[in-house]
Amino acid sequence: MFDIPESVKKLFDTFPLTTYPAIPKTTSGNDEFIEEKKFYFENEKQSQISTNASFSLGVHNVVEFKGQDGKRKYIPSDPVSLGQALILCHKNKLKLPTTSSTNRSCNSIMKVSFHASPDKQLPILIEDDKQSRTIRTISSIIETVAKSNFQKHPYLDAELLVLNDFIDLKLFDLWILCLLNENIDRFDEIFDIDSKLDLSFVAKSLVINNIYSEVEHWRAFRTRNPNLFDYMELLLSTN
């Protein structure tokens, strides 16, 4: 193989002659903008040890909800993200975020657009440690939950496995069907559509159509149910 002559390598290694520290990547205003989108989980216990690692669950939006203890809590606005938020709470000994935080953890629920996800589906799980950041898509989260909870004893946990699949697939499909067919009153709230867009019919229509154009592809819903769409297209063409 061709080797770079030592003298050339030396010359190239000499440059740059001076290196300044990195340019700061954020500002206080930007941090504030990001923090507004975050809702921190509560630690179950006051003395819970905080680690360097943290995670954020990226969801469409959050809605306020009054818990059994009378506290107002934030929950994800869609059932799929709510399911994942509850699993995360259970596994990490956390409580749902509240309006009046008393024992805030470093983990959070974060409002993001579905366009933030590489596969345009939410929720996503953003895992941070000191060195790196990993973004897990919903498929990856579901796979990890199934692997770590059911694969060790598949026969013993058969009933739970069926139940898990039922939630992940059947209830998910039902949710997509609802989105596509029902006239959902709180659609804007579910997908965090800016209320300022009410001022422009065109702008709002663009955003809503953009959501609908993606919804049918979530978890390959359209591919798994082609007859449903053929039938709907037939209905539209005959009308």
Add this chain to the structure above:
Amino acid sequence: MSLDHDDMLDRLASSPTGGHQDLSKSEKELQSLMQEKQELMMKQSKDFMEELFKQNSTQPIKVKNVQITNGHSFRDNFLQAQFSPLLNSKQPVSLQEFLKQLSVVENLMVGIHPVVGTITTQSIFGRRTVPDNGACISVVPIFNTLPVKKFYAKTGTNIGNGEGDGYIQFQLKNIFGGAENISFDAVTGTKTSSSYLLNYNQPVFNNADYISENSFSTNTRKWDWIQSNVKTFGFSNKIYTQFDGPVNHEFTVENYWKVLENLNSKSIDVYTQSGSHFKNSLIYNVSYDTRNNKHLPTQGKFLRFGVEYNGLFKFTTSPFIKSVFESQFVYAFPKNWYTSVILTGKSGFLFPLNKTTSVLDRFYIGGPNDVRSFTLNGLGPKDYNSSIGGDMFINGGLSFISKIPRVSSESNFKLHNFVNFGKLVPMDKSAGFVRNFKSVVGDFSLSYGFGILYNHPMARFELNFVLPLVVHDRDYVRKGLQYGIGVSFL
């Protein structure tokens, strides 16, 4: 830049060398003599006209009327407006003044896009001159215009700014006889997965100095530096001037819906800002340009100041005020040095009217056409390998352009030595003006390089050997060879 397939074929077909191959020696000699005769006649004619103009520079001239060939392509009121500089003067004018007016009209005619190859002739002192009141001469200028092609379609390829693409273009020209054009472009390429542009332009109130341009576009582009796609859909309305003088203005209203789609970025700025953005802005640009060539000037100055206000409607996603200043000064050394110096400087400032700015609106610097020896948009703030852009920047360069030894000074190939610098930072609204100003001034990233460049009429090509001298940690540097193609360089 554009490399049109059909244009290239035309050029090859009309290549003079191709025609010479089958000629005998005596035929070649005859052809050469005829060419010499033609050149001699042209020179004599030119000398005669120059002498005539010199002797009669103060001769009073009166324009009785103006004639135009192929005038049926244009509306009467449109032509009247174009010829008004010649026809409106009721008093006789000097020949010098007449020629000036003639050149204004000629420039107007050429400036109107659909008038292909306007040829202006004037029959002064010829058959059509009529003596009027003794000393005053009446003249009838005749404008020979080529017939306008109404419909035009072409395909081609574009190369430049680190990307390549293919396009198909349809044009309908001079639709209503007043230089109104519609064009439709469809492009697909390495960075632009799809782009469709519908453009309508026309002179404002028949005045070819003012052009109104309205375009509707939809496209999807890869923003590799933030590992994302950006879909854009919307329209812009622009009025710009094309005065013969150095100062020109441009006024634009833009309304766009942009969707930022994260593909692989791990930057928190990218995934919190992903989704729909509505941009509704007013933009004003003023420029002063005396350069003799836009791609590779050898003398002249260029100054541009632009300001943009985004926030015309309440639903605008990230309102801001943005300003950009650009300057270029070119000095030529004494003629026998065959060297010129180009000094370029740019700066920009983006002020958010909300808490922060959008990654779609921020400035990005660095690259083979910008601060060389850094990768495309490789300077400024980084977050998990994404260049997330900044709100303030200053960059510039000093270039020495000289002829290649033992190569004609007329050659389009030149030697190039340069120093580039630049800095891009975020703006902290809470920090105050002085601290923000200090953060962008000083501690610049700096690079040096040399190479060869080729100045094609459509664009400039550069192949340089570059080395970064001073960098910031996390700047994306490029050592060794770097090539650049484009129309605008530092």
